[in-house]
Amino acid sequence: MSSTTTNADELMKTRDKILLASLELFNEQGERNVTTNHIAAHLAISPGNLYYHFRNKSDIIYEIFQEYEKLVDYYLDIPDNRPLNLDDMTFYLESVFDGLWSYRFLHRDLENLLDRDQRLRTDYQRFTNRCLAAISRIFEKLADGGVLEPQPEALRAAMSLNVWLIVTNWMAFLKTAHAEKTSACMTLRELKQGIYQVLTLEIPYVMPAYREQVMELREKYRPMIPEQTGEPVDVVG
Amino acid sequence: MSSTTTNADELMKTRDKILLASLELFNEQGERNVTTNHIAAHLAISPGNLYYHFRNKSDIIYEIFQEYEKLVDYYLDIPDNRPLNLDDMTFYLESVFDGLWSYRFLHRDLENLLDRDQRLRTDYQRFTNRCLAAISRIFEKLADGGVLEPQPEALRAAMSLNVWLIVTNWMAFLKTAHAEKTSACMTLRELKQGIYQVLTLEIPYVMPAYREQVMELREKYRPMIPEQTGEPVDVVG
DNA sequence: GTATTATTAGAGTATATACTCTAGGGAGTC
DNA sequence: GACTCCCTAGAGTATATACTCTAATAATAC
Numbered sequence: 001m002s003s004t005t006t007n008a009d010e011l012m013k014t015r016d017k018i019l020l021a022s023l024e025l026f027n028e029q030g031e032r033n034v035t036t037n038h039i040a041a042h043l044a045i046s047p048g049n050l051y052y053h054f055r056n057k058s059d060i061i062y063e064i065f066q067e068y069e070k071l072v073d074y075y076l077d078i079p080d081n082r083p084l085n086l087d088d089m090t091f092y093l094e095s096v097f098d099g100l101w102s103y104r105f106l107h108r109d110l111e112n113l114l115d116r117d118q119r120l121r122t123d124y125q126r127f128t129n130r131c132l133a134a135i136s137r138i139f140e141k142l143a144d145g146g147v148l149e150p151q152p153e154a155l156r157a158a159m160s161l162n163v164w165l166i167v168t169n170w171m172a173f174l175k176t177a178h179a180e181k182t183s184a185c186m187t188l189r190e191l192k193q194g195i196y197q198v199l200t201l202e203i204p205y206v207m208p209a210y211r212e213q214v215m216e217l218r219e220k221y222r223p224m225i226p227e228q229t230g231e232p233v234d235v236v237g
Numbered sequence: 238m239s240s241t242t243t244n245a246d247e248l249m250k251t252r253d254k255i256l257l258a259s260l261e262l263f264n265e266q267g268e269r270n271v272t273t274n275h276i277a278a279h280l281a282i283s284p285g286n287l288y289y290h291f292r293n294k295s296d297i298i299y300e301i302f303q304e305y306e307k308l309v310d311y312y313l314d315i316p317d318n319r320p321l322n323l324d325d326m327t328f329y330l331e332s333v334f335d336g337l338w339s340y341r342f343l344h345r346d347l348e349n350l351l352d353r354d355q356r357l358r359t360d361y362q363r364f365t366n367r368c369l370a371a372i373s374r375i376f377e378k379l380a381d382g383g384v385l386e387p388q389p390e391a392l393r394a395a396m397s398l399n400v401w402l403i404v405t406n407w408m409a410f411l412k413t414a415h416a417e418k419t420s421a422c423m424t425l426r427e428l429k430q431g432i433y434q435v436l437t438l439e440i441p442y443v444m445p446a447y448r449e450q451v452m453e454l455r456e457k458y459r460p461m462i463p464e465q466t467g468e469p470v471d472v473v474g
Numbered sequence: 475g476t477a478t479t480a481t482t483a484g485a486g487t488a489t490a491t492a493c494t495c496t497a498g499g500g501a502g503t504c
Numbered sequence: 505g506a507c508t509c510c511c512t513a514g515a516g517t518a519t520a521t522a523c524t525c526t527a528a529t530a531a532t533a534c
Contacts, residue, residue: 035521035522036521045483046484048524049481049483051524056522057522057523109348111409112267112269114412114413128414155440161410161434165406165434166402169402169406173402177362178362197399200396201399201438274491282513284493285495285512285513285514286512286514288493289510292493294491294492294493479530479533481531482527482529484526485526486524488522491518492517493516494518495515495517496513498512499510500509500511501508501509504508
């Protein structure tokens with residue numbers, strides 16, 4: 001799965017360059033602020049050229065979304081022949097936030113995107129449901145592995161939804177919570193502080209044997225937003 | 238605090254009519270899809286008239302935000318001379334979601350709004366911090382009231398943030414999860430299913446004496462989204 | 475080489491949108 | 505009546521943006 005490498009000007013086909021440049025610009029400036037003319041100008045190609053390769057802007061977005069979908073589905077392919085352990089959980093969390101970071105524009109103006117493209121809406125809905133199911137399965141398998149207490153299905157579903165809400169909206173929170181007007185000033189590391197929030201959610205369900213480890217893991221992602229979290233603390237180290 | 242009443246054509250001043258109509262249209266169609274010309278047309282006044290009362294669109298939005306801020310601050314004025322009980326908690330949850338509903342357009346395209354108006358950005362940031370502090374104080378006072386287990390401050394802060402994320406993004410989730418393209422098709426009742434999600438978060442911290450009551454309360458807000466929550470269930474009754 | 479196809483340039487268009495500008499009406503005051 | 509002040513109308517503008525169209529060039533097939 002080659003993706004998210006930045007400079008491969010001469011080597012790539014125009015079509016792929018368009019997709020890549022669009023993703024970059026969308027992520028940096030928001031889809032709303034990036035026009036097809038901008039994309040073309042950024043690549044030093046003509047608008048006509050761009051529209052030769054894509055019928056319209058929605059098609060570009062849709063194709064990028066499909067890449068994202070594939071990536072996350074790949075990450076969230078839960079093995080069902082064995083229980084999950086703490087390393088698995090860490091991997092899932094890290095992976096999901098990596099994916100979120102690479103395609104972060106998608107979650108920014110999602111509602112408008114879905115309003116303007118029905119395909120995207122139905123696909124995204126299915127995608128959400130797959131993710132929710134995957135999260136729930138992760139909880140289940142973590143319980144099998146003795147990491148978390150086993151929970152009734154209904155509770156797992158509600159918890160999964162909470163995890164989903166936190167994961168998909170942590171970035172938006174960061175952007176709105178930052179005082180700086182430049183919303184580009186966010187790092188992957190900051191984004192991953194969302195893991196701290198997810199782990200906060202899980203704390204009460206962690207089995208005593210793993211409590212200490214989970215708390216240590218969680219501490220690694222501790223946010224350092226001075227205003228609300230009390231004392232700022234060094235992160236990751 | 239009079240607000241969100243619909244028809245008061247002859248009685249109101251043009252300025253207030255503009256604010257009210259803007260709020261309505263923004264909520265129904267999204268700020269992005271409502272132009273100043275639309276607002277004027279909706280009120281059967283001229284664009285010039287609108288711009289006589291407001292310098293620009295941002296000023297309209299900013300003023301509406303200030304109303305919202307006032308409303309929520311009013312709701313979240315936590316008494317500090319007594320502990321809180323379950324009724325208090327219900328009131329806070331209901332009130333917050335009511336406010337969210339009345340000004341729901343604000344949380345839809347928030348990032349773009351903040352990008353385009355620095356006043357709004359700083360105000361919103363302070364607002365967020367006030368809300369987080371209020372949520373944390375509610376947890377604290379609920380512990381004082383014996384409803385929740387007492388928690389260390391750091392955990393309360395992280396939990397408050399999770400509650401904030403769930404509350405402010407529940408609506409966006411509903412809109413994206415619904416298959417229908419018309420994002421207007423959402424009801425206050427559906428929105429309040431977010432309370433179910435918030436209560437899910439609190440479950441592990443509820444003191445045994447209140448567990449049953451909280452679970453009953455929670456059941457009243459149970460979502461009935463067929464696809465992912467398993468069996469659809471009748472709500473509120 | 476020639477025919478065909480794939481790709482590209484770049485000027486151009488239709489539409490939208492936030493906002494301006496000028497002119498004037500209506501009500502109160504002297 | 506004239507002056508003033510608040511309010512309103514409505515045509516108009518500058519700019520942006522998604523997208524089109526034609527013609528030309530490169531690549532490929534035969």
